Amino acid sequence: MTRADDEAVTDFRERFAQIMVESGMPRTAARVYSALLVTDSGKLSAAELAGQLGVGAPAISGAVKYLVQVRLVERGREPGTRNAYCRVHEHTWHRYISQSDPVLLQVQSGADEGVAILGADSPAGRRLDETRRFFAFMREEIRESMAKWQRLQAAEHERD
Template identity: 25%
Template structure:
C-alpha cells in the first residue's frame, strides 16, 4: 500500500477520471470515481466497502452505480473461493466497450437524420442543419471504421 502522499496522488488521479467522465459523458462523479479506482487498485479486485471508503461514497449511492456499471458490462463481480465478500473488477475491454457504444450511436443517428430530412421536405435551412450534423457524425464514424481499435 502506498504511503499517504502516494495515496493522495492516486485519489487526485481518480478525481481526474471522475471529472473526465462527468464532462465528456455526463456520468455522475461517483461513477467516474469507481472506474478510476478500479483501474488502479491493487489487487485488481476491490470490495464495495473498500471502494466506498476510498472514494468517500455512501453505500446506497455506490450500490446503484455498481449495478449500473455491471449491467452495461464495464465492471464485473468476482468471487473468491471461501470468501463471502463480493469483489468488483473493471473489465479488461471496458474502454473498448465505451468507445464502441459511442461509435454505434453515431451510426444510429443516420436513420434519425433521414427521417428529419423527409419530415422537412428535403430542402431549406432546417434540412441543411440536419444534414450538417449527419455529415459530421458520418465522417467521424467512417474514420473510426478505417482505424479500428486494437484489443
C-alpha cells in the same frame, strides 16, 4: 507503499475523477471509475469502494449501475464465493468507443428520416442532412481508428 504514496494516489484519483466529471460523468460514478483505474487488480468490492471514497452503499450501487449501463465496468463474483465486485473492462476505452456505433447509427438514421420528411432544400432539412453526414463520417472514422488502434496494440504486444 508509504503513506505519502497512498496520499499521492488518492489525490490523483480525485483529480482524475474531476476530469471525468467535467467531461459529463456523474460525480460518484467518476470517483468509482477512478478508484478502479488506480487499483492494480482493476476490481474492488462495493464495501471497498465505499470505504475508499467515504460514501454510502446506495451511492456506490447507483454509480456502479451507471458505469455498467455505459459499459465502462462490469459486475462479477469471485468464483466459489458470494463476494461481488466491480471491475474495469479490459481495454475499456476501445470497447466503449467501439460499442457506440448502434447509437451513432440511430442518430444518423433519425436524421435521414427527418431529411425525407422536411425536404433537403429546407433549412431544417439541410441541418438534419449535415447531422446525417456527420454521423456517417464519424462512424467510418471510428471504425478505421479502432482498426488502427488494434494494429498498434498488436505491434506493442509483439515487442513485449
